Amino acid sequence: MSDCHDCAGCTIASASRVARTGGRPHVVAIIGPPNSGKSTLFNRLTGLRQKVANFPGVTVEQRIGRAKTKHDREIVLVDLPGVYSLSPRSEDEQVTRDVLAGEMPGIPKPDAVLLILDCTNLGRHLVLAAPILALKLPTLVILNMADDLASRGGKVDTAELAGELGAPVALISAAKGDGIEKVFQFMEGTAAGTTSLAAPKVELPVLQDIPRCRQWAHQVGAGAAYQAPAPPLWTRRLDAIFLHPVAGFAIFAVVVAAVFQTIFSLAKPIMDGLQALVETSGHWIEGVLPASVFRSLLVDGVWHGVGSVIVFLPQILLLFLFIGILEDSGYLARAALIADRTMAKFGLQGKSFIPLLSAYACAVPAIMATRTIESKRDRLATILIAPLMTCSARLPVYTLIIAAFIPERHLLGPLLGTQAGALLGLYMLGFAAAIITARLLKSSVLKSERTPFVLEMPPYRMPTLRSLGLRLYDRSKIFLQRAGTVILLVAVVLWVMLHLPLHDGKAPEIGDSFAGMIGHTAEPVIKPLGFNWKIGIGLISSLAAREVIVGTLGTIYAVEGTQDSAGLRHALQSELTPGGAVALLIFFAFAMQCMSTVAVVRRETGGWKWPAVQFAYMTLLAYVCALVTNEVVGSGVLKVVARL
Amino acid sequence: MMQLSVNNDSQAGRNAAFAPKTLAQLPRGESGILDRLDLPEDVARRLMELGFLPGQVIVPARSAPGGGPRVYRVDGSEVALRRETAARLILRSPAKSGPTRKP
Numbered sequence: 068m069s070d071c072h073d074c075a076g077c078t079i080a081s082a083s084r085v086a087r088t089g090g091r092p093h094v095v096a097i098i099g100p101p102n103s104g105k106s107t108l109f110n111r112l113t114g115l116r117q118k119v120a121n122f123p124g125v126t127v128e129q130r131i132g133r134a135k136t137k138h139d140r141e142i143v144l145v146d147l148p149g150v151y152s153l154s155p156r157s158e159d160e161q162v163t164r165d166v167l168a169g170e171m172p173g174i175p176k177p178d179a180v181l182l183i184l185d186c187t188n189l190g191r192h193l194v195l196a197a198p199i200l201a202l203k204l205p206t207l208v209i210l211n212m213a214d215d216l217a218s219r220g221g222k223v224d225t226a227e228l229a230g231e232l233g234a235p236v237a238l239i240s241a242a243k244g245d246g247i248e249k250v251f252q253f254m255e256g257t258a259a260g261t262t263s264l265a266a267p268k269v270e271l272p273v274l275q276d277i278p279r280c281r282q283w284a285h286q287v288g289a290g291a292a293y294q295a296p297a298p299p300l301w302t303r304r305l306d307a308i309f310l311h312p313v314a315g316f317a318i319f320a321v322v323v324a325a326v327f328q329t330i331f332s333l334a335k336p337i338m339d340g341l342q343a344l345v346e347t348s349g350h351w352i353e354g355v356l357p358a359s360v361f362r363s364l365l366v367d368g369v370w371h372g373v374g375s376v377i378v379f380l381p382q383i384l385l386l387f388l389f390i391g392i393l394e395d396s397g398y399l400a401r402a403a404l405i406a407d408r409t410m411a412k413f414g415l416q417g418k419s420f421i422p423l424l425s426a427y428a429c430a431v432p433a434i435m436a437t438r439t440i441e442s443k444r445d446r447l448a449t450i451l452i453a454p455l456m457t458c459s460a461r462l463p464v465y466t467l468i469i470a471a472f473i474p475e476r477h478l479l480g481p482l483l484g485t486q487a488g489a490l491l492g493l494y495m496l497g498f499a500a501a502i503i504t505a506r507l508l509k510s511s512v513l514k515s516e517r518t519p520f521v522l523e524m525p526p527y528r529m530p531t532l533r534s535l536g537l538r539l540y541d542r543s544k545i546f547l548q549r550a551g552t553v554i555l556l557v558a559v560v561l562w563v564m565l566h567l568p569l570h571d572g573k574a575p576e577i578g579d580s581f582a583g584m585i586g587h588t589a590e591p592v593i594k595p596l597g598f599n600w601k602i603g604i605g606l607i608s609s610l611a612a613r614e615v616i617v618g619t620l621g622t623i624y625a626v627e628g629t630q631d632s633a634g635l636r637h638a639l640q641s642e643l644t645p646g647g648a649v650a651l652l653i654f655f656a657f658a659m660q661c662m663s664t665v666a667v668v669r670r671e672t673g674g675w676k677w678p679a680v681q682f683a684y685m686t687l688l689a690y691v692c693a694l695v696t697n698e699v700v701g702s703g704v705l706k707v708v709a710r711l
Numbered sequence: 712m713m714q715l716s717v718n719n720d721s722q723a724g725r726n727a728a729f730a731p732k733t734l735a736q737l738p739r740g741e742s743g744i745l746d747r748l749d750l751p752e753d754v755a756r757r758l759m760e761l762g763f764l765p766g767q768v769i770v771p772a773r774s775a776p777g778g779g780p781r782v783y784r785v786d787g788s789e790v791a792l793r794r795e796t797a798a799r800l801i802l803r804s805p806a807k808s809g810p811t812r813k814p
Contacts, residue, residue, distance in 0.1 A: 151760035156753055188787050191762055277759040278766075295787050306773055306782075315776040404791050408779035411793070417780070519754055519796040521761060524782055524789040 092143045093258040094175050096166060098199060099183035100192050101149035102525045104211040106130075108183055108241040109146040110537045112250065117541070127162045128438065131174075136255040145174060153198040154275065158443065167202055179205040179257040181250065186210035186223060186238065187296050187526075193284035196232060197272055205264060206234045207253040214240040215526070221296030228291035233264070242531055302397075302526040309401050319405045322398070323424065326389050330428040331459070334382035341381065345374030363574070364562050372558020375612050376550050376663070382459060383432050384543055386425050390436055391538045393421065395530035399439070400522055407520065413502040414509025416442070416520050419449040423501070426456035430664045431550055434671055435542065442520075444513045448505055450671060451681050454664050455501040455657065457494045460613040464655050465493055467617055471636040472648040489652075496656050500688070549670060550663035557611040557662050564607075565622075577623050582607060596654065596690070597647025597697040609660045616660075646701030650693040658689035730805055734769060734783070735797035742770045746803040750796075762786035763800060 097112075099105040109117070113132025130146035147166055148159035155161040162171070169176025182199050184192035189210070199206060210216075210223065229236040235253060239246030272283040309315055349370045356362040393399040399421060407417030418440045426433035433453045440446040469489050478488045564582040566574045577583050578600075586603035593603050601623050609616035617635075624638035643651065659665065659682045668678040731737045734745070745767050748755040762785040763769070772789065774781035780791040792800075 151757075154756075156756070191786055191788060194760070277756060278764055281759075281764055298784075310773040310776060310782075312776045319776075400791075404775045404780055404782070405777075407775060407793070408777060519750075519758075520780060520791075520793045521757065521796070522780065522791040523761065524791060 091175060092141055093179075093254070094143045094145065094177045095179045095181060095254055095257070096145045096147055096177035097181045097183060098147045098163060098167070098195075099149060099209075099211075100151050100185070100195055102523055103149065103183050103185045103192060104241045105149060105183050106146065107534060108181070108209065108211065108239075108250075109144060110534060111241050111244060111247055113144055115537070115540065127158055129174075134251075134254070136251055136258065138255060140255060140258045142254050142258060145177065151195060152277075153195075157441075167199075167204070177204060179207070179254065181207050181209055181253075182234075183209040183211050183241070185212050187212050187215045187219065187221060187299075189223065189288050189293050190281075190285055190295065193287055194277075194280045196287075197280055197283060200232060200234060203264060205257045207250065208232060208234050208236045209250065210236060210238045211241050213238045213245060214243060215299075216296050219296030219299065220294075222292065222294040223288075224292045228287070228293075231287050231290045242528070242534070299526040305527050306401070306524075309398065310404070315401075315405060319402060322393070322402065326386070326424060327427065329385050329389060330382050334385050334428075337381040338378050341378050342374075345370070345378065349374070360566070360574075363566060364559070367566075368558050368562030369555065371618070372554050372561070372611060372615075373551060375558075375615060376547070376554045379429055379459070380543065380547070382428050383546055384539055386428050386432050387539050387542045388535065390421060390425065390432075391535045392530050394439070395528065395534055397525045397527040400524050403522060404524075407522075411520075413505045415448060415505055416440070416445050417522065419445060422449055423453060423456060426453040426458060429458050429460070430454040430456070430661065431546060431667050432542065434664070434667045435545065437671070444509075447672065447677065448508045448513050450668055451508060451677065452501040452504045454659050454661065454681070454685065455497050455504060457497040457656070458613075458661075460661065461493075461655055463614040463617050464609075465490055465652060467635065468639070468648055468652055471639045472643070472645055493652060493656050496653075500657060504684075549666050553662045553666040554611055561608050561611060561615075565604075565619075577604065595697065596650045596693040597644050597701065598651065599642065601642065602647075602651065606654075606660070609655075610662055612663065613655060613660045644697075644701060646697040646699075649700045650697040653696045654689045654693040656689070657685055657692055659685040731802055732804075733798045733802060734771070734792075734800040735794050737769075737771050737802065739771045739773070739781075742768050744803040745769055746801045749799045749801055758796075758800075761790050762788060763790075766803075769800075 097105055097109050109130060109132060112134045116134070117130055117132035127148050132144045132146070134142045134144055136142060145166060147163045150157075150160050150163050153160060153164050153167075155164050165171040166174055167177060167180070180199060180202070182196060184195065186192075196208060208228070210225065210228075216223070223238070225236040225238050237246055237249035237253070239249065241247070272279045309318055349366050352370065353362065353366050356365070390399070393402065402421060403417035405417070406420035410416055410419050419437070422433045422436040422440070424433075425436050430453045433456070434450050437446045437449045437453075440449060469486050473486050473489050476485045477483075478485055483491075561582070564585070565577065565580050567581055568575060570579065574580075575583075578587070582604045583600070585607060586600035589603045589607075590600045593599075593606070598606070601620070604623060605616040605619045608619040620639070621635050624635060624642075639648070665678045665682060668681060669675055672678070731743060734743065737743045745763060745765055747765055748758060748763065750758070764786075767785060770784040772782040772784050775791075780793045781797065782789050782791045783797070
């Protein structure tokens with residue numbers, strides 16, 4: 068493992084021993100440039116047997132999977148980030164280099180390498196072969212997109228190429244599964260230790276000199292009778308439509324509207340159904356178990372807590388399905404191109420657009436979707452502002468308070484009433500806060516980004532069901548693991564706070580519980596916002612997920628169980644002043660009342676620093692704005708408005 | 712503003728006396744040969760990895776509707792760059808002869 072300590076330009080001397088046998092699993096690394104079909108191949112080889120995590124200490128995603136060869140040989144596959152070279156300038160390149168050198172903690176040095184290249188673009192992709200072959204690990208050079216190459220009239224002599232490179236070459240189509248057996252054969256060979264290393268016919272170039280590397284790649288390609296395919300005609304025809312000055316905009320608008328429509332209208336009945344299911348099953352458990360503290364913990368704590376997350380799953384799955392189709396088809400790059408000019412005004416870039424759009428459903432998948440942004444600073448800025456977009460968990464809170472406090476009047480004739488107007492205003496408020504924050508971030512802490520906006524335009528492709536399905540499975544697993552475990556923990560803690568300490572062996576009145584005590588203690592702090600201690604308890608409970616405050620307030624005002632929320636509305640009307648009510652809306656618009664988001668930001672940024680900064684910033688923003696709102700509205704502005 | 716300068720560029724392209732100096736000035740569909748990248752080394756390396764090498768033939772394709780980044784055809788692939796980046800890619804003047812790199 069400690070073959071080399073000198074990092075600059077190291078070659079692993081002891082790697083010439085080919086395959087190692089013994090108890091240790093056979094480790095194979097998959098490496099390739101971005102857009103080479105690397106993840107498709109990884110999914111093809113491992114199927115569902117994969118684990119997603121982060122490489123230790125960095126934000127780079129680590130995907131490890133298992134595959135079995137024909138002879139039941141277990142192989143561990145490590146999917147490395149997409150890179151163009153091994154010169155360690157970016158985090159991705161550093162990680163790739165470290166893994167291949169066996170210097171990544173927790174990952175044994177790979178026994179073999181699968182180098183995947185897009186053969187419709189061999190002149191450029193072959194450049195990566197030079198530093199990989201220089202490692203002298205058993206390497207299979209995989210030429211992917213064989214179907215594209217053939218259909219566009221390109222050619223390559225794989226036997227000649229293998230001779231030139233001194234490594235076996237396989238022509239495959241990872242998306243269709245053609246030629247995958249050659250990859251398995253290679254891994255079987257390296258696992259059995261029967262693969263021998265041949266010396267490349269061509270001399271490897273000096274790696275730092277890009278023009279030289281390029282020349283080398285062209286020379287190797289020419290040696291293998293490589294004939295570049297004709298330009299992708301269909302892609303150009305489609306781009307003429309999708310990037311058309313008028314039609315392009317219209318299609319973009321339709322796609323955005325479709326995403327919105329799907330995550331709200333289409334997901335709504337499914338989410339309502341799930342909500343009903345969670346409640347019914349909760350009642351069922353209550354009926355089956357004898358009344359006890361344990362039952363209360365199980366039903367009121369665990370079941371409802373976890374249920375509040377599962378309810379969002381349909382929406383999130385639909386969102387991931389959409390993003391998956393956009394990404395796999397190649398439209399995502401065009402959408403980023405179209406959105407770039409507008410996003411640049413806020414200091415962001417085109418690739419931030421789709422994640423921010425997703426944040427209208429939920430910040431958690433939005434933050435997970437920022438992976439497509441290569442620039443670390445732009446990605447961080449997008450992660451930091453995503454929770455300010457109005458996610459769907461805010462909607463129940465907004466609806467309740469607006470219905471209780473804002474009288475319904477016509478604003479713009481019958482088209483827009485005051486209540487809908489207030490809701491729209493809150494959406495715009497969140498958006499405004501997000502873009503202003505983005506500007507602030509990009510002109511201060513996240514400034515001095517030298518990486519320019521560079522966007523590769525992949526050819527359009529038909530998304531495959533298999534790849535979409537795997538993506539959905541993978542993303543929803545992460546969502547449930549990350550959000551679910553946090554919510555479970557928070558739900559149990561909240562239950563304890565609401566049901567303890569016991570008085571004469573009985574659960575306390577809510578005012579005497581730990582949560583009540585905290586609410587009372589916090590009252591002086593939140594009083595200037597127009598909130599009393601009961602709202603304080605609600606705020607604490609909403610840390611699990613924003614909409615939990617509705618249920619908590621229901622419990623506090625003992626109106627739970629009523630089907631309509633009229634009882635709760637009346638209770639709130641007598642509890643909150645108009646100033647406090649509007650302040651509560653403003654508070655929810657800005658505060659990071661969501662532990663799942665905190666957990667995901669921690670995971671994606673690789674530490675506690677950014678989630679802590681973000682939480683403090685958003686809470687402070689919420690507090691100050693709610694304070695000002697309460698003062699202004701309380702001073703009678705609303706009365707004046709109401710009289711008009 | 713952006714729209715206006717794009718128009719200027721295409722007029723300039725039609726004018727034979729004027730040779731485009733940077734990639735940003737090259738009209739859509741015409742080809743230019745890259746001379747050098749007037750960018751910090753790490754940025755230049757990133758672009759070179761994507762095919763923007765001195766001597767390489769580059770053809771501007773469509774831009775985003777409304778004048779966003781433009782797509783460039785370079786060495787068999789298509790890469791979009793913002794105008795500010797394209798303006799730092801200096802083209803070889805037609806009079807100056809030198810080796811060209813054809814894919």
